[in-house]
Amino acid sequence: MAESAKHLLLVEDEAPLREIVAEQLSARGFLVEQAASGEAALAQLADFAFDVIITDLRLPGIDGAAVVDAAVERYPDIVAIVVTGFGTVKDAVEAIKRGAWDFVSKPFQIDELLHALDAALEQRRLKSENAYLRAQLEERYRFEGLIGQGPAMKRLMQLLETVAGTNSTILVTGETGTGKEIVARAIHHNGPRRLQRFVALNCSAIPESLLEAELFGHVRGAFTGAVGNRQGRLEQAHRGTLFLDEVGTMSAALQMKLLRVLQEREFERVGDSHTIKVDVRVIAATNSDLVRMVAEGQFREDLYYRLNVIPVHLPPLRERKEDIPLLVQHFLDRLGGAARAPITVSQEAMRRLMAFHWPGNVRQLENFVERAVAFSAGRPQIEAADLPAELQQIDPTPAVGFVSLPEDGLDFTAFIANIERELIVRSLERTGGNKGGAAKLLNLKRTTLVEKMKRLNRPAAHN
Numbered sequence: 001m002a003e004s005a006k007h008l009l010l011v012e013d014e015a016p017l018r019e020i021v022a023e024q025l026s027a028r029g030f031l032v033e034q035a036a037s038g039e040a041a042l043a044q045l046a047d048f049a050f051d052v053i054i055t056d057l058r059l060p061g062i063d064g065a066a067v068v069d070a071a072v073e074r075y076p077d078i079v080a081i082v083v084t085g086f087g088t089v090k091d092a093v094e095a096i097k098r099g100a101w102d103f104v105s106k107p108f109q110i111d112e113l114l115h116a117l118d119a120a121l122e123q124r125r126l127k128s129e130n131a132y133l134r135a136q137l138e139e140r141y142r143f144e145g146l147i148g149q150g151p152a153m154k155r156l157m158q159l160l161e162t163v164a165g166t167n168s169t170i171l172v173t174g175e176t177g178t179g180k181e182i183v184a185r186a187i188h189h190n191g192p193r194r195l196q197r198f199v200a201l202n203c204s205a206i207p208e209s210l211l212e213a214e215l216f217g218h219v220r221g222a223f224t225g226a227v228g229n230r231q232g233r234l235e236q237a238h239r240g241t242l243f244l245d246e247v248g249t250m251s252a253a254l255q256m257k258l259l260r261v262l263q264e265r266e267f268e269r270v271g272d273s274h275t276i277k278v279d280v281r282v283i284a285a286t287n288s289d290l291v292r293m294v295a296e297g298q299f300r301e302d303l304y305y306r307l308n309v310i311p312v313h314l315p316p317l318r319e320r321k322e323d324i325p326l327l328v329q330h331f332l333d334r335l336g337g338a339a340r341a342p343i344t345v346s347q348e349a350m351r352r353l354m355a356f357h358w359p360g361n362v363r364q365l366e367n368f369v370e371r372a373v374a375f376s377a378g379r380p381q382i383e384a385a386d387l388p389a390e391l392q393q394i395d396p397t398p399a400v401g402f403v404s405l406p407e408d409g410l411d412f413t414a415f416i417a418n419i420e421r422e423l424i425v426r427s428l429e430r431t432g433g434n435k436g437g438a439a440k441l442l443n444l445k446r447t448t449l450v451e452k453m454k455r456l457n458r459p460a461a462h463n
């Protein structure tokens with residue numbers, strides 16, 4: 001995509017000079033507005049976000065230095081270039097201290113001005129890119145904390161590795177708090193677009209009336225309050241990844257516009273007729289049942305298929321409880337930081353964490369761990385009493401909570417036998433091999449325990 005045209009404000013009181021410069025700059029693709037005085041410049045700056053301002057320092061009334069001050073204060077990213085008369089370098093240096101990027105001295109060749117302008121724009125681009133990359137590095141660090149080693153997570157990680165290398169559109173589904181956003185970031189950070197932007201837009205967090213402009217950008221005057229031209233998230237994500245969160249909440253009108261973006265990779269800013277082409281990878285996420293919404297006519301079927309090119313489903317935490325201890329440790333480490341001694345979790349507390357059904361999934365677990373740490377008041381171990389009320393009330397009978405049914409099922413008889421064996425071995429360990437004591441711990445008759453031990457020692461004969 002060619003960079004979008006830059007809006008430039010030219011402030012110069014000598015009309016002939018101003019006209020000539022304006023003409024030359026327009027010819028180079030700048031969208032030029034003119035101001036003949038400092039007062040006029042301030043008025044224009046007040047209602048339009050210019051990318052560039054070029055101002056003569058010496059103006060009748062409000063001078064160029066004050067114009068630069070106002071411009072930089074209002075738009076910290078603006079590129080300001082000052083024009084000085086009669087080689088008054090001192091004034092130019094002063095202007096640069098106040099935030100101007102460069103200066104040219106009168107009389108100047110237009111090429112001199114263009115050169116200063118190009119260099120300043122390039123520097124500004126690098127500056128914002130660096131700031132952006134630094135932020136992304138921190139993001140990347142966060143993604144590496146995608147935790148889970150159970151079969152469900154292993155399968156997920158494999159899938160992520162495969163899809164990250166492609167440009168296909170992905171639909172991430174899963175209940176709230178299952179990690180849809182960190183998975184979307186993981187896909188981006190492991191793919192060929194990793195050095196470009198990951199731009200997120202939560203479609204449910206922004207009022208419908210503003211969402212369109214947020215996504216597509218707008219031009220000045222497109223609607224009340226649209227004081228300047230603005231890039232939308234789509235343009236910001238050019239060459240990178242656009243993450244559309246809660247995509248199920250989009251209105252019918254917007255669904256249609258999004259469909260066009262996915263099909264043609266082009267769109268217009270709100271209020272503009274100029275078509276912009278973008279190269280974006282789209283990852284959408286939703287916790288609503290889009291299939292049902294399609295059936296009920298609330299979500300476009302064609303859009304659904306365009307989004308669901310590669311489906312990535314995140315299982316709820318209650319279906320992968322085997323990852324809970326690891327997740328808890330991960331959150332504890334993160335909370336503890338380097339300075340604090342490691343925090344552990346008592347067996348009773350862990351039993352309760354494992355028994356809970358986690359309607360808010362990983363996010364809820366994260367919150368509960370954080371609260372428990374606060375309640376543990378610096379003790380090295382989190383006790384059951386430190387856990388929130390929801391976890392005080394549940395029955396932590398292990399068999400209820402520990403069991404999770406893998407997606408592809410399991411061997412029932414072998415699984416039950418494993419649990420029996422585990423319990424018998426543990427109770428024998430605790431009683432130093434005393435079968436009577438072990439039977440008591442398990443609330444079994446001694447003879448029943450012995451019978452079970454014999455059966456479990458035989459090679460599997462259940463099938």
Ligand SMILES: Nc1ncnc2c1ncn2[C@@H]1O[C@H](COP(=O)(O)OP(=O)(O)OP(=O)(O)O)[C@@H](O)[C@H]1O
Nearest residue numbers: 145146147175176177178179180181182287362363
């Ligand atoms: N596998 C995981 N490993 C480590 N942290 C995780 C994992 N999954 C989720 N989290 C953490 O849980 C929290 C919720 O994750 P995320 O925001 O990605 O969920 P979500 O599915 O987008 O939720 P919602 O539907 O509510 O927006 C985040 O703080 C995230 O870091």
Ligand SMILES: [Mg+2]
Nearest residue numbers: 180181245285
């Ligand atoms: Mg989310």
